[in-house]
Amino acid sequence: MIRELNGTRPLPVILKPVPDELLSSWITRHADFYGVPPLTMLRHAIPEATSLRQTDTNLGPTAAV
Numbered sequence: 001m002i003r004e005l006n007g008t009r010p011l012p013v014i015l016k017p018v019p020d021e022l023l024s025s026w027i028t029r030h031a032d033f034y035g036v037p038p039l040t041m042l043r044h045a046i047p048e049a050t051s052l053r054q055t056d057t058n059l060g061p062t063a064a065v
């Protein structure tokens with residue numbers, strides 16, 4: 001069963017995080033893998049996000065699922 005979150009489908013390939021990696025770096029690695037801009041990948045996961053840099057410092061408790 002495919003679970004949908006915020007109207008988006010999960011990615012078919014999810015890269016494992018590197019120890020001590022920032023969320024912005026993890027998202028950028030996914031963007032590189034899929035050949036899209038990092039902000040596009042960020043908005044796939046968090047549609048209301050406006051800045052990749054803010055993901056490392058300004059996520060609220062409801063942003064993590």
